[in-house]
Amino acid sequence: MIEYKLGHFEEIVLLTVCVLYENAYGISIKDEIESRIGKRVSVGALQSALRRMEGKGYLESKEGEETNERGGRRKRYFTITTHGKNALKETKDLRMKLWEEIPSAILS
Amino acid sequence: MKKIGDWILYLFCCKEYYSDIRGDLEELYSRRIASSSKIEASFKYFVAVVMLMRPSLLKSSRFLNNMNTSMTNQYIKASYRNLLKHKFNSAINVFGLSVGIAAAILLYGYVRFEQSYDKGYDKAESIYRVTCHSKFGDRIRNGITGSGMLAPTLETEISEIKLAGRRYYFGQPVIQNGENKFRQSSVYYADVNLTQILEYEYLQGDAKTALLTPNSIVLSKTTAAKIFEGEVNVVGQNLVVNQVLMQVTGVIEDVPLNNNFVPNMLVSMSTMTDISWDRMGTITYVLIEDDVSPNRIDEKMLEMVDRLKLGSPEEDFSVWFDLYPIADIHLSPDANQEGRGSLSMVYALSLIAVFIILIASINYMNLATARSSQRAKEIGVRKVIGAVRRQISYQFLMESILISVISVAIGGFLAFLFQDAFVQMTGVASTIDFLNVDIFLKLAALAVVIGLIAGSYPAIILSSFRPVLVLNGLHVDKGSMGLRRVLVVFQFMISIVLIISTIVVYNQINFLLNKDLGFNEEAVFVVRLGKADPSGLLKQEYLQHPNIKSVAATNLMPATGDSGATFSIRNESGEVSKDNVSMATIDNDYLDLMEIELIKGKTFADDNGTNSNSIIVNEALVSKYGWKEPLGQYISTSMEDDGSPMEKFVIVGIVKDFNMLSLYNTIQPFAFFKKPQFDWGGQYLFIKLGEGDLVKTVTFIQEKFELFDEKSLFSGRFLDVHLESIYQQEQKTAKIFFVFAALTITIACLGLFGLAAYTLERRIKEISIRKVLGANLNDIIKLVSIEFLIIILVSSVVASPLAYFFMGKWLSNFSYHVDVSLLTILMGAFVALLIAMFTISVQALRTAKSNPATTLKCE
Numbered sequence: 001m002i003e004y005k006l007g008h009f010e011e012i013v014l015l016t017v018c019v020l021y022e023n024a025y026g027i028s029i030k031d032e033i034e035s036r037i038g039k040r041v042s043v044g045a046l047q048s049a050l051r052r053m054e055g056k057g058y059l060e061s062k063e064g065e066e067t068n069e070r071g072g073r074r075k076r077y078f079t080i081t082t083h084g085k086n087a088l089k090e091t092k093d094l095r096m097k098l099w100e101e102i103p104s105a106i107l108s
Numbered sequence: 109m110k111k112i113g114d115w116i117l118y119l120f121c122c123k124e125y126y127s128d129i130r131g132d133l134e135e136l137y138s139r140r141i142a143s144s145s146k147i148e149a150s151f152k153y154f155v156a157v158v159m160l161m162r163p164s165l166l167k168s169s170r171f172l173n174n175m176n177t178s179m180t181n182q183y184i185k186a187s188y189r190n191l192l193k194h195k196f197n198s199a200i201n202v203f204g205l206s207v208g209i210a211a212a213i214l215l216y217g218y219v220r221f222e223q224s225y226d227k228g229y230d231k232a233e234s235i236y237r238v239t240c241h242s243k244f245g246d247r248i249r250n251g252i253t254g255s256g257m258l259a260p261t262l263e264t265e266i267s268e269i270k271l272a273g274r275r276y277y278f279g280q281p282v283i284q285n286g287e288n289k290f291r292q293s294s295v296y297y298a299d300v301n302l303t304q305i306l307e308y309e310y311l312q313g314d315a316k317t318a319l320l321t322p323n324s325i326v327l328s329k330t331t332a333a334k335i336f337e338g339e340v341n342v343v344g345q346n347l348v349v350n351q352v353l354m355q356v357t358g359v360i361e362d363v364p365l366n367n368n369f370v371p372n373m374l375v376s377m378s379t380m381t382d383i384s385w386d387r388m389g390t391i392t393y394v395l396i397e398d399d400v401s402p403n404r405i406d407e408k409m410l411e412m413v414d415r416l417k418l419g420s421p422e423e424d425f426s427v428w429f430d431l432y433p434i435a436d437i438h439l440s441p442d443a444n445q446e447g448r449g450s451l452s453m454v455y456a457l458s459l460i461a462v463f464i465i466l467i468a469s470i471n472y473m474n475l476a477t478a479r480s481s482q483r484a485k486e487i488g489v490r491k492v493i494g495a496v497r498r499q500i501s502y503q504f505l506m507e508s509i510l511i512s513v514i515s516v517a518i519g520g521f522l523a524f525l526f527q528d529a530f531v532q533m534t535g536v537a538s539t540i541d542f543l544n545v546d547i548f549l550k551l552a553a554l555a556v557v558i559g560l561i562a563g564s565y566p567a568i569i570l571s572s573f574r575p576v577l578v579l580n581g582l583h584v585d586k587g588s589m590g591l592r593r594v595l596v597v598f599q600f601m602i603s604i605v606l607i608i609s610t611i612v613v614y615n616q617i618n619f620l621l622n623k624d625l626g627f628n629e630e631a632v633f634v635v636r637l638g639k640a641d642p643s644g645l646l647k648q649e650y651l652q653h654p655n656i657k658s659v660a661a662t663n664l665m666p667a668t669g670d671s672g673a674t675f676s677i678r679n680e681s682g683e684v685s686k687d688n689v690s691m692a693t694i695d696n697d698y699l700d701l702m703e704i705e706l707i708k709g710k711t712f713a714d715d716n717g718t719n720s721n722s723i724i725v726n727e728a729l730v731s732k733y734g735w736k737e738p739l740g741q742y743i744s745t746s747m748e749d750d751g752s753p754m755e756k757f758v759i760v761g762i763v764k765d766f767n768m769l770s771l772y773n774t775i776q777p778f779a780f781f782k783k784p785q786f787d788w789g790g791q792y793l794f795i796k797l798g799e800g801d802l803v804k805t806v807t808f809i810q811e812k813f814e815l816f817d818e819k820s821l822f823s824g825r826f827l828d829v830h831l832e833s834i835y836q837q838e839q840k841t842a843k844i845f846f847v848f849a850a851l852t853i854t855i856a857c858l859g860l861f862g863l864a865a866y867t868l869e870r871r872i873k874e875i876s877i878r879k880v881l882g883a884n885l886n887d888i889i890k891l892v893s894i895e896f897l898i899i900i901l902v903s904s905v906v907a908s909p910l911a912y913f914f915m916g917k918w919l920s921n922f923s924y925h926v927d928v929s930l931l932t933i934l935m936g937a938f939v940a941l942l943i944a945m946f947t948i949s950v951q952a953l954r955t956a957k958s959n960p961a962t963t964l965k966c967e
Contacts, residue, residue, distance in 0.1 A: 025128075026129075026131070026132035026135075027132055027135050027136060030132075042156065042159045042160075043132055043133060043160060044159045044160035044161070045159075045162075047125065047128075047129055047132070047160070048162050051125060067135075070132075070134045070135045070138075073128065073130055073131030074131065075131065
């Protein structure tokens with residue numbers, strides 16, 4: 001039974017937030033994901049995923065410094081919560097388990 | 109683009125997230141601006157905003173939360189099914205509305221265009237045209253033309269005037285580029301200041317110097333392309349203008365058609381050598397400081413007139429000037445401003461647009477409430493199940509909005525299709541940019557508004573049904589029948605007013621074209637001479653041709669404006685006054701050729717050669733001065749101090765009144781002078797043709813002309829064609845009224861058709877029983893028509909005084925006009941009645957012919 005719900009895109013976003021550590025805000029996350037999966041990510045899709053996961057309690061956010069290039073608006077930095085980490089771990093565990101049980105004949 | 113994006117984001121994005129999302133977008137935007145173009149960045153910004161429209165990020169709106177989406181779906185579905193179920197009704201509604209909307213869109217375009225004149229300048233509010241007033245004795249002259257000295261004087265004397273520019277009409281010169289000859293229209297003398305005030309954009313040449321040196325020409329882009337046939341670089345090229353060598357020094361962007369002054373070609377003002385305070389005809393424009401009121405300048409100009417002594421109290425001569433905003437010229441009600449637009453036409457067409465849509469909306473209201481009994485059960489059941497009144501109204505509003513959305517879509521398309529035809533009809537280049545996003549927003553708003561207007565009445569009435577009554581079959585809709593009748597009366601009233609107006613306009617035009625002008629314009633061909641022909645060589649050539657009856661020379665082309673001069677005239681009781689007398693110079697054959705009737709004295713031909721100072725005057729001049737013995741009286745150019753005349757012109761003949769100016773004006777005092785008396789300027793040969801081959805004769809006329817004068821361009825036309833062209837504007841008005849009267853009556857009849865169909869359907873049992881009891885076809889048709897007959901009669905009664913009032917006002921523009929007679933009004937009403945009766949009788953006949961057995965058997 002899976003306790004945590006995590007979609008594919010959400011998982012990628014969550015992992016990226018972890019990778020970026022203290023520098024995870026809207027645009028940096030977008031850039032990171034785009035460079036890794038090589039596909040364009042819209043601001044809308046990303047923001048709604050971030051907000052959704054914040055709502056679920058996987059992410060926390062706090063406001064950062066003002067910058068000029070953002071028209072004087074603050075960046076919002078995201079960090080993962082314990083709950084989020086658990087969700088990631090569980091997803092990973094589930095996958096590892098499944099991987100391990102794949103008969104070797106298939107993989108060869 | 110980016111701004112719209114920001115605005116959408118602000119409106120729709122959830123407050124909580126707005127700030128960071130906006131920040132993200134801004135960051136991306138600034139990054140994109142650095143790497144690619146601004147347009148691309150803005151566009152991507154906009155796309156990103158649109159892509160943001162997802163429920164999780166949107167503002168939670170009260171509207172969205174309260175709206176029961178599944179119920180709304182239900183309404184739309186029910187509306188859609190209702191439309192399909194009652195195809196006939198829906199078709200009437202959609203057709204009527206879409207035609208109405210198409211008409212309204214086109215009329216809106218027209219009105220907008222007319223109002224947009226001269227509003228496009230950056231400093232439109234600081235640009236004024238100077239109106240010149242002068243008073244000389246009793247004669248007051250107000251107009252836009254004045255002296256060419258005014259502009260430079262204003263600029264130096266009044267510090268609040270930043271720039272003062274001027275223009276002067278050049279005429280229609282013949283332009284020669286190598287072998288090619290053109291007659292060019294819209295040519296003006298102008299100075300550098302004028303091009304700066306009017307913000308002309310130079311494509312070639314230097315804006316500051318192009319119009320400085322004499323004999324310089326600036327061409328509009330189109331004219332340059334025409335003359336030089338697409339050559340790219342034309343600055344520095346030479347052209348021969350009226351046999352004078354001139355040089356092209358600049359090309360300007362074409363002046364938009366919604367400007368009052370649209371020149372094709374400008375000639376430098378310095379080419380004119382005789383500018384003085386006495387020479388009139390120059391039009392002056394000024395650009396004033398932003399924060400100065402025009403009244404202040406008016407005062408200063410009064411002071412200036414005093415200071416420079418421009419008037420002369422001894423001669424009872426005074427002048428004054430005032431400013432008129434350039435943006436108000438086009439629709440100015442003041443005739444002196446020579447605005448070519450018509451404010452009353454703009455009002456009339458706006459009204460027609462509103463009325464057409466109203467009439468179409470009324471069709472919907474009437475048909476919807478008329479069908480109410482059919483839907484009463486549906487409403488009853490809905491209410492029993494639990495629908496509240498608001499939800500029922502919602503259902504009906506949804507239906508009407510659905511219809512109007514469909515109609516607006518079709519109407520927009522129709523407007524697009526008929527745009528060119530409409531522009532041709534009105535002669536106003538009011539194109540609507542259908543690619544503009546703006547127009548779609550407006551159309552969408554229009555659809556909703558029309559839907560709400562048309563749907564509100566049925567929604568209120570139908571939602572008020574009481575379920576117990578309607579489900580018991582007790583519901584009878586009596587109340588709304590009265591209102592339906594009122595609405596139909598309203599529709600037909602508008603239609604009848606328009607029909608009567610159309611008839612009046614056509615009557616008036618016929619009257620103008622057929623009025624006896626006091627001379628005979630038939631078969632007179634007019635040739636404009638390019639050089640003087642004092643000894644009449646060309647005239648003699650022409651007279652050789654068998655199909656040419658006679659030839660006469662004059663300087664006046666009828667109906668091209670007043671060419672008068674001021675004379676001192678002594679009346680019967682000996683008082684001398686100064687007065688304007690319209691005049692023409694003619695040769696001996698003119699009066700005979702034009703068949704102007706001599707009632708006293710002799711013609712110049714009889715008077716041959718004895719006195720070059722003889723004149724022939726019309727009756728109006730004689731009666732104005734009350735001369736008992738007019739022959740031998742004189743008018744003179746001016747009086748010496750001791751009262752003796754400077755130059756006397758003695759009256760030798762009196763002719764019957766004739767109208768050579770335009771029928772807008774009454775007949776003015778008029779005098780014919782002998783040919784060589786005044787300056788030779790723009791001479792015309794009037795050639796009376798016989799019955800023979802016109803084409804051959806005109807070709808002959810042209811050939812001889814070209815032999816006689818190799819340099820000028822031949823231009824000739826028939827006098828009657830020319831006279832008809834004066835009333836072009838009226839003919840356009842007539843066409844517009846005709847088309848829109850036809851549209852309104854069609855839409856109103858559509859509604860009537862639907863209403864009649866419905867009423868008869870409800871009365872079918874009554875009619876069948878009457879038939880069984882022995883009523884014949886005539887009785888039944890009479891029975892069902894009488895109700896509508898009364899409605900149309902009432903409409904006619906209401907419409908007549910309205911039409912009488914409006915058309916009376918329009919007709920008062922003309923000195924000679926028809927009256928709005930009872931016959932005209934009856935005719936209008938009769939036409940409406942005929943069309944309406946035809947509409948109804950189709951339905952009535954069908955009902956009356958139905959077999960009583962089939963209609964009665966099901967009960």
